[in-house]
Amino acid sequence: AALYAPKETAVQVSQILLDAGSDWSLKDSCSKTALDLIRSDGNPDLVELLQKHEDPPFMERWDVGDLIGRGGFGEVYKVLTDKGIQCVAKIIKLPVGQLTADQYAHDRTKIDKAVESERNLCRLQHRNIVRFFHIAQTEPATIVLFMELLEGKTLETFINGAPMPENKIRDFSEQRAALHAQPTPPVIHRDINCSNIMVLSEGTRIKLIDFGLSIELKLSVSHNLASTQTPRGTHNFMAPELLGAGEADTSPQYSRESDIWAFGCSVYQMATRQRPFHSASNLLTIAQLIKNNGCPKLPPGCSKELEDFYRSCTTQNRSKRQSALELMRHQFLTGGEITRMRLMTNRLHRAASIS
Numbered sequence: 343a344a345l346y347a348p349k350e351t352a353v354q355v356s357q358i359l360l361d362a363g364s365d366w367s368l369k370d371s372c373s374k375t376a377l378d379l380i381r382s383d384g385n386p387d388l389v390e391l392l393q394k395h396e397d398p399p400f401m402e403r404w405d406v407g408d409l410i411g412r413g414g415f416g417e418v419y420k421v422l423t424d425k426g427i428q429c430v431a432k433i434i435k436l437p438v439g440q441l442t443a444d445q446y447a448h449d450r451t452k453i454d455k456a457v458e459s460e461r462n463l464c465r466l467q468h469r470n471i472v473r474f475f476h477i478a479q480t481e482p483a484t485i486v487l488f489m490e491l492l493e494g495k496t497l498e499t500f501i502n503g504a505p506m507p508e509n510k511i512r513d514f515s516e517q518r519a520a521l522h523a524q525p526t527p528p529v530i531h532r533d534i535n536c537s538n539i540m541v542l543s544e545g546t547r548i549k550l551i552d553f554g555l556s557i558e559l560k561l562s563v564s565h566n567l568a569s570t571q572t573p574r575g576t577h578n579f580m581a582p583e584l585l586g587a588g589e590a591d592t593s594p595q596y597s598r599e600s601d602i603w604a605f606g607c608s609v610y611q612m613a614t615r616q617r618p619f620h621s622a623s624n625l626l627t628i629a630q631l632i633k634n635n636g637c638p639k640l641p642p643g644c645s646k647e648l649e650d651f652y653r654s655c656t657t658q659n660r661s662k663r664q665s666a667l668e669l670m671r672h673q674f675l676t677g678g679e680i681t682r683m684r685l686m687t688n689r690l691h692r693a694a695s696i697s
């Protein structure tokens with residue numbers, strides 16, 4: 343369309359694709375002529391998007407601005423690159439410590455591998471996932487993750503601000519379930535919790551901001567960490583099948599099912615404003631509590647649909663836990679914003695085919 347259609351249509355089509363957050367890359371799919379056409383339109387959103395596709399977002403350097411957050415091993419800063427792109431840089435410094443040359447070489451290979459396998463993140467385009475631009479390895483154990491700057495607050499802060507009505511829980515859950523249900527690329531998040539989700543300023547859209555790259559990296563140097571720092575994800579959100587893992591030389595095996603469990607835990611937090619097992623002091627206690635009673639119950643006053651939805655996410659037996667696709671069809675979610683939009687689109691299609 344960008345090549346053959348009139349300019350206005352080309353820009354509209356591009357905008358629709360952007361809004362739909364399709365897994366589509368302007369740079370990969372458009373010819374140079376089409377790109378020039380879109381650039382010449384001067385639509386700032388499209389021009390910015392094109393810039394973002396030019397990988398990496400800097401030529402040689404970037405200027406570090408305000409600190410906007412702190413994670414387990416890293417800090418998150420606003421940065422302005424020498425291409426004039428305002429974005430966020432998460433700087434992860436791994437504790438490689440006092441290692442022998444051999445140990446260091448071994449760690450370095452593992453770190454390089456983890457970074458390489460995460461480069462796919464930069465191809466992910468989804469309306470509910472922060473846009474990753476580039477992963478740089480400025481030193482062997484210093485990784486800089488460039489991503490879009492989001493205006494908003496984490497779900498954790500959002501929840502603490504005010505009680506969440508059920509329709510808000512449903513709208514956020516629906517966006518999350520749709521994200522987990524997407525078949526390609528299969529997204530395994532590894533460290534889902536309410537601090538890794540941003541609620542954008544308009545208050546209706548959520549975006550995942552962390553894919554557990556830090557966990558992968560930390561696992562690659564975990565023998566250097568004090569045992570209390572062993573990287574495992576947020577304890578309160580860990581699925582029962584992960585709680586026993588990682589003791590000997592095994593790493594926890596994150597899966598789509600363990601993501602669904604963690605998703606259920608975030609539903610609990612949205613409904614109660616507290617993390618599940620907030621008073622448990624260690625993994626063993628959490629494992630025991632789950633074994634004896636399952637996940638904690640929602641407070642009285644929640645609808646039956648919400649209760650059942652939460653139970654479906656937090657089924658102890660991993661193989662019986664519902665998949666994201668099944669959850670999308672759950673009664674609690676049908677009637678949410680995405681379903682309403684889908685119904686509307688179907689209706690429009692039907693009307694168009696009748697006329």
Ligand SMILES: Nc1ncnc2c1ncn2[C@@H]1O[C@H](COP(=O)(O)OP(=O)(O)OP(=O)(O)O)[C@@H](O)[C@H]1O
Pocket residue numbers: 410411412413414415416417418430432472489490491492493496533537538551552556557
């Ligand atoms: N793209 C972004 N735009 C705006 N703010 C962000 C962005 N990414 C992160 N932040 C802010 O920085 C804070 C820290 O983010 P970070 O991902 O490092 O946290 P974390 O999950 O605790 O870290 P880690 O998992 O590495 O231990 C977030 O809570 C959020 O407030």
